[in-house]
Amino acid sequence: MKLIYPILFLISSGFFLNAEKKVVFIAGKKSHGYFSHEHIAGSKLLSKYINQADVGIKSMVVTDDGYPKxxxxxxxxxxxxxxxxxxxxxxxxSHLKEFDILMKRGIGLAxxxxxxxxxxxxxGNYFLKWLGGYFETNWSVNPHWVANFSKLPNHPVANGVDQFSINDEWYYHMRFRESMSGVTPILSALPSEETLRRKDGPHSNNPHVRDAVIKRKEAQHVAWxxxxGKxxxxxxxxxFTGGHHHVNWGSDNFRKLVLNGIAWTAKLKIPQEGLKSGKVDLKDLTANQDYPSSDRWSEKKIKTVLNDFKNVSF
Incomplete structure (x- = not known):
């Protein structure tokens, strides 16, 4: 009987409801060269700031060059x-069935x-079940362009995020679930026709995307x-289709939106002002790189981009 009151107090105070959430980043192999597709550096940067956001998340980064050993x-x-x-x-x-077991437990996926x-x-079929959408070859495309996000939805993942524009390899014309069932767009923009100047190919162009963008002028969803269901x-x-340019993690809005999205998948209540995303500097961005530094991304250029994301041109 003596144990009942302390337990009731813990329940009423929200102790169990606020149990720490565990987020695991799986960072892939090194890829495109310095400051591009920096999976380990990007994951470690996001892990650092989501841990510091003080919302009850403890994250870790797995760097096994693939699926966790x-x-x-x-x-x-x-x-x-x-x-x-x-x-x-x-x-x-090569891990679809075992990963599906995890997903059926209600574990989030970003x-x-x-x-x-x-x-x-x-x-692709599994991704429609887990993520609601994916990049499908000969349907989706992967151009580099400046996306202008002038309108953000009334959704917790957009909390605290201001309108912004930024240059990235924003994949678009994603393959989503039928009738967008269960899917809510978070970042949407209308790409220019210049993004569809390449010849038709698995990743570059196709009649379906031209009809959507050039003929019907449909905004494209690049984050969702x-x-x-049950x-x-x-x-x-x-x-989130951005993340080619590592420097973009230095954008407060870009970074905050992704931190919000990750926390939301962990079923965490997102603060009205969004997660505290800190301030990323040159030291943060150049840490944990897969490749030696290069002139293409000199310290001077990185600092310039950090100072003015709206007018940057890569």
Whole structure:
């Protein structure tokens, strides 16, 4: 009887409701060269700032050049973040069934940049169930362009994020679930016709995307959230197609939106002002790089970009 009152106090005070959330980042192999597709550096930077946001998240980064060598590390995760090269090299391609078991427990999933692309067929079908959408070859495209996000939705993932524009390899014309069921766009913009000047190819151009952008003038969704159903224990997904240029993690709005998205997939209540995203500096951005520095991304250029994201041109 003596134990009842302390337990009731803990429940009424929200002790159990505010239990720490575990987020696991899976960082893929090194890829494109210095300051591009920096999976480890990007994951460690995001992990650092989501831990410092003081919202009850403890994250960790797995750097096994692919799927975790010790998969049990994912068993008690509240959300998993995948930042890796995709397509035929995607680290989930050979682990679909075992990963589906995790997803059916309601574990969240966030995929960043190339991590949203998997082959059409079984991988793509699973991504529609887990994430609500994915990059499908001969349907989606991957140009570099300045996206202007002038309107943001009334959604927790957009909390505290101001309108912004930024240059990235924003994939668009994603393959979403039928009728966008369960999917809520977070970042949308209308690409210019210049983004469709390349010849037709698996990633470059196709008649479907030209009809959508040039003929119908449809805004393209480059970040979205997905609410799964009861068959997946109400799990959540977050897709974000930016993240090619490592320097963009220095943008407060860009970074805050992704931190919000990851926290949302862990079923955390997002503060009205969004997660505290800190201030990223040159030291933060140049840490944990896969490749030696290069003249293309000199310290001077990085500082210039940090000072003015709205007018940057890569």
């Amino acid at each position: 010790n998969p049990s590390i994912l068993e008690d995760a509240d959300s998993i973040v995948v930042y890796c090269d995709g397509g035929g090299r995607h680290l989930l391609n 995929c960043i940049h190339y991590g949203v692309e998997v082959p059409k067929g079984a991988p 959230v997905y609410q799964r 068959d997946y224990n109400e799990g959540r997904g977050f897709g």
